[in-house]
Amino acid sequence: MHIHQYxxxxxxxxxxxxxxxxxxxxxxxVGTPAISMIGDDGDTxxxxxxxxxxxxxxxxxxKVGESxxxxxxxxxxFMFQPDPIVVPANxxxxxxxxxxxxxxxFSVVGTNANTMVIPGEVAELTVEINDPGExxxxxxxxxxxxHHGMEGLLKVVPADEYDGGDAE
Amino acid sequence: xxxxxGAATFVDRYPEEASIVRQxxxxxxxxxxxxxxxxxxxxxxxxxxxxFIPSTDYYTVLTAHGVLLVIxxxxxxxVGLFQWAITRSFDxxxxxxxxxxxxxxxxxxxxxxxxxTILLGFVDEVGISAxxxxxxxxxxxxxxxxxxxxxxxxxxxxxxxADWFRSWLAWNAEHPDDRIPLQAFVVLTTxxxxxxxxxxxxxxxxxxxxxxxxxxxxxVNPLLTRTLFWFFGHPVVYFWLMPAYLLWYxxxxxxxxxxxxxxxxxxxxxxxxLLLSTPVGIHHQYLDxxxxxxxxxxxxxxxxxxxxxxxxxxxxxxxxxxxxxxxRGGTGLFxxxxxxxxxxxxxxGMMLAGLMFAAGGFSGMINAGMNINYLVHNTLWVxxxxxxxxxTAVALTMMAxxxxxxxxxxxxxxxxxxxxxxxxxxxxxxxxxxSNAMHVSGLxxxxxxxAEPQYQGFDFSTAxxxxxxxxxxxAIGGTLLFVSALLFLANLAFSWGNPTTSGLGQTLPPxxxxxxxxxxxxxNMRLWAAIALVLVALAYALPLGAIVADSGLFGxxxxxxxxxxxxxxxxxxxxxxxxxxGATLADVGGVLEVIR
Ligand code: HEM
Ligand SMILES: [Cu+2]
Ligand SMILES: [Cu+2]
Numbered sequence: 001m002h003i004h005q006y007x008x009x010x011x012x013x014x015x016x017x018x019x020x021x022x023x024x025x026x027x028x029x030v031g032t033p034a035i036s037m038i039g040d041d042g043d044t045x046x047x048x049x050x051x052x053x054x055x056x057x058x059x060x061x062x063k064v065g066e067s068x069x070x071x072x073x074x075x076x077x078f079m080f081q082p083d084p085i086v087v088p089a090n091x092x093x094x095x096x097x098x099x100x101x102x103x104x105x106f107s108v109v110g111t112n113a114n115t116m117v118i119p120g121e122v123a124e125l126t127v128e129i130n131d132p133g134e135x136x137x138x139x140x141x142x143x144x145x146x147h148h149g150m151e152g153l154l155k156v157v158p159a160d161e162y163d164g165g166d167a168e
Numbered sequence: 169x170x171x172x173x174g175a176a177t178f179v180d181r182y183p184e185e186a187s188i189v190r191q192x193x194x195x196x197x198x199x200x201x202x203x204x205x206x207x208x209x210x211x212x213x214x215x216x217x218x219x220f221i222p223s224t225d226y227y228t229v230l231t232a233h234g235v236l237l238v239i240x241x242x243x244x245x246x247v248g249l250f251q252w253a254i255t256r257s258f259d260x261x262x263x264x265x266x267x268x269x270x271x272x273x274x275x276x277x278x279x280x281x282x283x284x285t286i287l288l289g290f291v292d293e294v295g296i297s298a299x300x301x302x303x304x305x306x307x308x309x310x311x312x313x314x315x316x317x318x319x320x321x322x323x324x325x326x327x328x329x330a331d332w333f334r335s336w337l338a339w340n341a342e343h344p345d346d347r348i349p350l351q352a353f354v355v356l357t358t359x360x361x362x363x364x365x366x367x368x369x370x371x372x373x374x375x376x377x378x379x380x381x382x383x384x385x386x387x388v389n390p391l392l393t394r395t396l397f398w399f400f401g402h403p404v405v406y407f408w409l410m411p412a413y414l415l416w417y418x419x420x421x422x423x424x425x426x427x428x429x430x431x432x433x434x435x436x437x438x439x440x441x442l443l444l445s446t447p448v449g450i451h452h453q454y455l456d457x458x459x460x461x462x463x464x465x466x467x468x469x470x471x472x473x474x475x476x477x478x479x480x481x482x483x484x485x486x487x488x489x490x491x492x493x494x495x496r497g498g499t500g501l502f503x504x505x506x507x508x509x510x511x512x513x514x515x516x517g518m519m520l521a522g523l524m525f526a527a528g529g530f531s532g533m534i535n536a537g538m539n540i541n542y543l544v545h546n547t548l549w550v551x552x553x554x555x556x557x558x559x560t561a562v563a564l565t566m567m568a569x570x571x572x573x574x575x576x577x578x579x580x581x582x583x584x585x586x587x588x589x590x591x592x593x594x595x596x597x598x599x600x601x602x603s604n605a606m607h608v609s610g611l612x613x614x615x616x617x618x619a620e621p622q623y624q625g626f627d628f629s630t631a632x633x634x635x636x637x638x639x640x641x642x643a644i645g646g647t648l649l650f651v652s653a654l655l656f657l658a659n660l661a662f663s664w665g666n667p668t669t670s671g672l673g674q675t676l677p678p679x680x681x682x683x684x685x686x687x688x689x690x691x692n693m694r695l696w697a698a699i700a701l702v703l704v705a706l707a708y709a710l711p712l713g714a715i716v717a718d719s720g721l722f723g724x725x726x727x728x729x730x731x732x733x734x735x736x737x738x739x740x741x742x743x744x745x746x747x748x749x750g751a752t753l754a755d756v757g758g759v760l761e762v763i764r
Binding site for chain 2: 003004006010011036038039044045046047077097101102103106107109110112113114115116117118119120121122123124134135136138139141142143144145146147148149150152153
């Protein structure tokens with residue numbers, strides 16, 4: 001078939017662009033682990049049995065290492081538990097988020113700590129926490145007619161003010 | 169140009185088919201008008217500029233906006249346009265008009281059932297509702313009629329595709345050595361893609377959601393039905409886009425005064441769409457727990473390759489338009505632009521749509537990058553993106569294309585070309601404002617799909633400007649879009665009042681480099697369909713298998729959350745409350761009695 005010279009050039013450049021994209025995105029995903037990707041590491045569980053779950057039955061923050069914490073969060077129509085989530089500054093926090101009812105979202109506003117929350121699945125995301133401060137948490141997936149009221153708060157407190165556990 | 173070439177119009181030659189096309193367009197435009205009304209309500213409500221519905225009804229509005237625009241408007245326009253394209257390019261009437269009428273009727277009935285079920289959400293007394301948005305993620309549950317209507321609609325589109333394949337076979341029997349005409353080629357490859365894509369949504373609706381809403385099965389697996397939705401949800405994007413491409417490839421060059429640059433390259437593009445558009449759906453699920461990173465990665469790579477056909481299209485379309493301009497006497501490196509028919513709303517509309525598509529492609533590349541996606545996922549950035557693509561590249565091209573097609577379908581001139589020109593320019597301006605405001609709001613973290621993005625515990629921090637300014641911009645843009653939609657509908661309605669004229673017919677010239685130089689294998693539909701199926705199986709067998717292995721075909725348990733019962737349960741709670749208050753009062757009464 002007859003392909004015009006410009007067409008060939010355009011085809012070549014397009015392919016180059018695509019390869020470039022894939023390369024940068026790969027580098028971003030593999031080379032710079034600022035935040036872990038949401039994957040399938042989390043467990044599955046019955047959303048109706050959450051109250052009996054060893055961790056989600058009483059959601060909250062636990063110390064799991066030198067400066068490492070685990071935060072268990074339950075999303076349900078139309079709130080997050082616990083609220084606020086209190087963590088010490090300059091630590092690594094792994095959030096385990098699940099839903100007691102429908103699909104929700106969990107995003108810490110202004111950061112890329114962001115995941116879908118799907119009933120039956122546990123979303124796992126590890127975040128480097130730096131300075132003290134307060135961050136809003138938003139449910140960003142429509143979850144019923146009270147969706148617009150669904151928010152939470154992440155409180156990062158100086159390490160010496162942290163009282164080491166569930167706020168509630 | 170408004171003066172026709174004197175040839176017979178489509179309606180002269182194929183009156184019955186033209187009537188089908190007009191009916192499909194009619195349904196499309198009714199849905200478009202309603203959808204635009206709901207759009208402006210959203211734009212004013214969520215920005216808190218003007219709120220005249222309760223925020224709980226916002227989600228009824230949003231469901232209707234999504235379904236009416238991206239299911240009813242786009243797809244009815246598509247079937248109308250494709251019927252025109254098949255009949256015109258094979259130059260033969262439909263094989264059996266009763267079948268053609270039947271699929272149009274099925275699609276219409278399905279749409280009305282689903283549409284009415286959604287709109288009943290405004291009338292609380294009825295107790296029917298489907299406020300599940302156009303993605304209907306379980307375990308939110310709509311009334312069974314919502315799913316049933318969708319199923320009927322789908323069956324209608326399948327029969328439409330079969331009808332067009334039948335035309336092809338019949339034509340092929342008489343023209344065994346001819347290449348498939350380009351327009352028919354677009355229709356056939358697009359419908360193959362549609363058959364593959366709809367497997368996902370059909371399985372989700374027919375095997376899981378519909379039986380579940382009827383109480384026949386107890387639970388569904390929310391991750392599975394969501395994944396099946398996106399199996400369909402990405403290729404449907406290309407399904408919306410293909411009518412616009414059909415117009416850009418086969419009508420735009422003509423309006424510009426020239427011819428399509430390359431027919432073979434066009435075929436390559438449409439084959440690429442067929443092959444690549446389905447095995448990418450997981451890029452909508454980058455943030456889903458329960459899907460391994462590697463699958464997300466594969467989807468991302470495929471998505472990047474899917475840029476290729478669109479980049480090729482940009483080349484061919486611009487080259488064809490330039491050719492047209494030079495035919496009209498245009499000269500110079502960019503001077504040829506001046507020679508183009510900018511006063512023609514069909515031309516200007518399509519060009520503006522193409523320009524916005526380029527911008528939308530750019531914001532789409534950002535969405536597709538897995539890590540940047542974490543920042544913008546489910547923020548207003550996303551509707552900002554797709555109002556450029558489906559909301560403008562597709563919708564505005566459809567409107568512009570209608571200006572050109574209308575005389576061919578009715579033998580009547582358009583009521584007013586200046587109003588048409590104003591309309592497409594206002595759409596462009598309104599969308600520039602609304603989409604810009606949405607993109608920027610999204611970067612600040614403001615979520616989509618919410619009636620009141622104002623929160624108690626925190627404010628959104630902005631790098632420049634303020635949320636209030638962005639809101640005003642969004643609302644003005646949305647209002648302009650609504651005005652533009654009204655101008656479009658009014659212009660068409662008034663066109664009905666024009667007298668019929670003869671000699672409005674237009675012909676479409678063949679491409680500069682025609683199909684004969686291209687390998688025949690391009691026309692081998694069986695081969696492409698088979699490869700497409702293999703690619704889909706490769707991309708989806710493992711992730712779907714893993715989901716089912718992890719949490720079962722019907723999920724790990726959990727209740728259904730019917731959107732209707734939210735209200736009922738309020739009522740029930742209230743009833744219980746009164747009952748218990750009554751009981752307490754009775755107790756108190758009893759105590760009082762004792763005391764007395
Ligand atoms: C008058 C013109 C329009 C206006 C003012 C408008 C406005 C809006 C707004 C403000 C939203 C965001 C709502 C939210 O997330 O809270 C939205 C969502 C949406 N719009 Fe439009 N829109 C218009 C036209 C269109 C067109 C032509 C299409 C497609 C053909 C379209 C497709 C959609 C879709 C699919 C959504 C997402 C629905 C969802 O999240 O479930 N819109 N629109
Ligand atoms: Cu929500
Ligand atoms: Cu997609």
